[in-house]
Amino acid sequence: MSEKWKKVEDIKTPPGPVTFTMEHSQNGYRMNAICYSLKQEENRKKFREDYEQYMAEFGLSEFEKDLVRSRDWLKMIHYGVSPYLIGKMAQCFDLSFMDWGAFMRGEQAKDFMERNIPLLKNYNKDDR
Amino acid sequence: MSEKWKKVEDIKTPPGPVTFTMEHSQNGYRMNAICYSLKQEENRKKFREDYEQYMAEFGLSEFEKDLVRSRDWLKMIHYGVSPYLIGKMAQCFDLSFMDWGAFMRGEQAKDFMERNIPLLKNYNKDDR
Amino acid sequence: MANFVGGICTSHNGALMHGWDYQLREDPIWTPLFESYDPVRQWIIDKKVDVLFFVFNDHVSNFFFDCYPTFAIGIAEQYEHADEGSGPRDLAVPYGDVPFSRYMADYLIRDEFDLTVCQEMKLDHGIMGPTPYMLDQPWPVKFVPFCVNVIQHPIPSVKRCWKLGKSIRKAIEAYPEDINVAVVGTGGLSHELQGTNFGRIELDWDNEFMDKFEFEPESMLDWDVKEFMDRGGSESAETVMWFAMRGAMSKKVKRIHRNLYRGMLTGMAVLVFEDAE
């Protein structure tokens, strides 16, 4: 998979859902690993302070570093990063789950939420 | 299980085989963990240099420390230490697999081996 | 002998963590969600439940892809709370029932389920999302966490989880101690987190699914997981875990409670069933 892409721009992002398979998992392994390391507060602190340094210490490839630098969460999903792990990294960039999710839709979290908040309610047959 | 035993001497060692069950595994968990840590050379080095210090850093209970100090490998087996993990610790006391194994039989490795070496050969129907 | 008292299914998600940790019950948007769990809490009290057997999934909080189990059971004395980004949550310690969980692991392995047996497991919102809504603290029950891979495909099929449920039921009823056990399936319902349709929710399907799940679960046993993902979004694959609960129950069930709430990213449902037969 990774060989298909020389540059982050090469990662295709067709519309629709992505199913995270073993193949994705293997392709995105090191990216997933760096995100997974952020489940520890001390690592989050280091990452927040200097993520370039953190990536270098983690031994990411230039391609992978560019993928982080790009903050292109949609490409990361297509590359093979698990959404739960993306969440851990996005948080260290002060982005909420909604922020990076709305990014994949091509919109701002604020707009997505404003549209959805009025819909938050029970939705049983009797409630309608 | 552990509550049955206040002192190492209390561990019963009836003759015959021991089957390592989940219950053994949970009972011997911390003992197994300290042995497992010895799969790394740096830890083996530390253990060899000062195993009292190593046990203290590992946070073993006094009972568990006594169990290590006792070098009573048969009691360890009955307590819930895996034979494969015992091997890793015994090695750090310069004891071979045969040494701690023969100990369980109540004999010296040398005697066990001398008795067995002449038997080492093919044992097919035609070979007899 | 142990007594199987019934089953619970519930969604789990980050919103449930948020709503609890910020104590949003009085916020009118959150009130119906909190209230939807009140009958569950009461039922657990009424039934004098001793142990909840949770069929849930981890969100790469405890397990990593170096070694990712399809089915993993916890047999520990107590569990830690996972750090999902803001430190471990301020919730009561979940205690296990060691002899019972060991017994369940033993029974299920002998019944040809290839379990990974865990003496340590950190629990994330897959269990701890909904639990504070349906249980007071300190927790009045013991926990058995049974973790299912629903993240790295292929995941276990609906039918495999259904069979698991049947085996769980048999196991509970053969347990020699006099305890009350309920089975909880977590996850779902509709949601999609990966790709351009992030935030997709399918509430009509969620209601239809809950009807089928109650009255004719067997009609879905041969469905590929993809069928659920097509209908309810990529992450509704989690629904397979509900089938472990349903498989543990009788063909006909008595519905004690059911609610569907439209969350920001998830169709959030909660169900309580007892055997009808």
Added chain:
Amino acid sequence: MANFVGGICTSHNGALMHGWDYQLREDPIWTPLFESYDPVRQWIIDKKVDVLFFVFNDHVSNFFFDCYPTFAIGIAEQYEHADEGSGPRDLAVPYGDVPFSRYMADYLIRDEFDLTVCQEMKLDHGIMGPTPYMLDQPWPVKFVPFCVNVIQHPIPSVKRCWKLGKSIRKAIEAYPEDINVAVVGTGGLSHELQGTNFGRIELDWDNEFMDKFEFEPESMLDWDVKEFMDRGGSESAETVMWFAMRGAMSKKVKRIHRNLYRGMLTGMAVLVFEDAE
């Protein structure tokens, strides 16, 4: 389509590591043991084997009891050698066949085997004991390691491993690439390492077992693991792994090779079968 060429069973133990690492072929005590693997090496060459699918067990070298899988498959590009006390051994790097191992994991999970999927796995003497005897280096084949818990009881039953073998066989024959695959079961035969009978060996049972294993394996499918442990010592529980190999084969087999050697602590056997039907 992939071609199933046959099966190998072999003991694994520390002695095999020792004999290889000290290059003891010329030592008259060791010569028959080394020679017993020569026909295996030749068979692997003759059959142009591309991949060996190893059903083996880890000896707490890679997995620990915090999280102990019943069945774990490796899908990695390459594997490291475990450090079993004297540093990693000086052996060639074992490479995996990534697409094939991924395919096998996928197939087996869909066929209701609840695998733990591993992207990293350190291999110990459970595989690397016998391999240098039966393969030249650098290894002329790719490795798929399939790890079975035979250490922390309950372990999977004979029947479960037999069914696993059947599924492995179906999977291999449905694989779209033109590769030659053999299945290897490791472990056994008689030995006992825990307790006062350390060193117990039962050679007559080992020969009887190999007869039954060849001609009437199904007569043992309902045996409890304990039956093997009673007959062959506590660690002969490992024999369940042989049944994955046997289950992958036809009812009648053609025996290519068979040998039993009396080791210091283990009845050490090696077998090669092809389908007879």
